[in-house]
Amino acid sequence: MSTESPQSPKRSKRSKPAKDSALASGPYAEVDPPSTWAVAAETEYDKQRAPKVSYRQDSLATRLLNNRQLGWVGFAVAVIAPLIFVSTFAVGVMTNAMIFVMLAAGLNIVVGYCGLLDLGYAAFYAIGAYTSGVLATKLGWPILLTIPAVVVGAILAALIIGGPTLRLRSDYLAIVTLGFGEIVRITANNLTPITGGPSGIYGIPSFSIGPLDFNPVKNPHTFYYLVLVVVALAVLATSRLGRGRLGRAWRFVREDEDAAEAMGIRTYQTKMAAYIAGAIIGGLAGVLWGMKQTAVSPTDFTFLYSALILMAVVLGGMGSVPGIVIGAIVISALPDLMTGIGAWRYFIFGVLLIVAMVFRPQGVWPYKARERPGTRRGGPTEGPYDESSGTSAEVTA
DSSP states (O other), rough: EEEEEEEOSOTTTTTTOOOOOOSSSSTTTSSSSSHHHHHHHHHHHHHSOOOEEEEEEEOOOHHHHTTTTHHHHHHHHHHHHHSOOOSSSHHHHHHHHHHHHHHHHIIIIIIIITTOOOOOOOHHHHHHHHHHHHHTSSSSOOOGGGGHHHHHHHHHHHHHHHHTTTTTOOOHHHHHHHHHHHHHHHHHHHOOOHHHHHGEOOOOOOOEETTTEEOTTOOOHHHHHHHHHHHHHHHHHHHHHHHOOOHHHHHHHOOOOOHHHHOOOOHEEEEEEEEEHHHHHHHHHHHHHHHHHEOOOGGGGGGHHHHHHHHHHHOOOOOOHHHHHHHHHHHHHHHTTTGGTTHHHHHHHHHHHOOOOOOHHHOOSOOOOOOTTTTTTOOSSSSEEETTEEEEEEEOO
């Protein structure tokens, strides 16, 4: 009789002890259990079917467009432009384009980031211009002291119109915002004792800091650089918001609101934050417009203006900050630059827009989500796009 105990047979390193199984001892002790075979087979099958990742070298144009320093190049071009085109008309066109860029940046938060179709964005533009103009002309406030009042007025307007309506979606929200824009314009047209009625408000003052006089009539170049600094800060702020935690929440709501709410995002508060941020930027743009024109009237804030701002966002690429800058400059400056051809400029402008929408429906510079190297905690240091090496990942089955 053998003196070895029943537990003496050696087991394979790959096998696991089983308490209540006959395979734990005896002649089959060194053989893997059937469950282990199945797991090993599935693992080998998965390895064979796993997607293969190949990296391709991006073209020079793609790497230039994805360069983070391209914004500074654009800012440098904007700084140098008045030194090349020194005429008052050219500086005025560039100033209007900069203000339009600020409006497009504000609407990009609402439409591009959060996906809320707003057809009455000119209402916040009008609220900022009229609030600043009334306080400066009727009450004698310095123009700089009217800015806090403009911010408060824009926030209150966003809460009043957004509170009951942001629970709506798609076309219903668009119709409500369209009505809000018309209500603000008609109110400004009929509230004659305060807003001046159809004639509007005239004599909006400017300001000066030491030797710098920002009067748009006497010193159009100085006023242009003031507008450029303000617009650059606004564009930078919207870009940072879009890349932050709140910006990611806005994009989740835009893609699928129900799924975002199921994942714990408070969709109503998130949409309200986008609406308020867009309203503040639109109100501040109205202050710049009132200073530049030294007057505001209801004809400056029609539905057509809201449609043009939305067109700039769509043409440039919804959610793309460089795209909306290009789209706003094209929409604002191109008709003014074609004044020499008379009424044909509107026809040519419309044809160019149609061609752009047909051949580039996603926008001139669409937004592309890219994860920069080293941004994930505890993860690999290279994402699907490695900016340092200029390669993109292609996954093939």
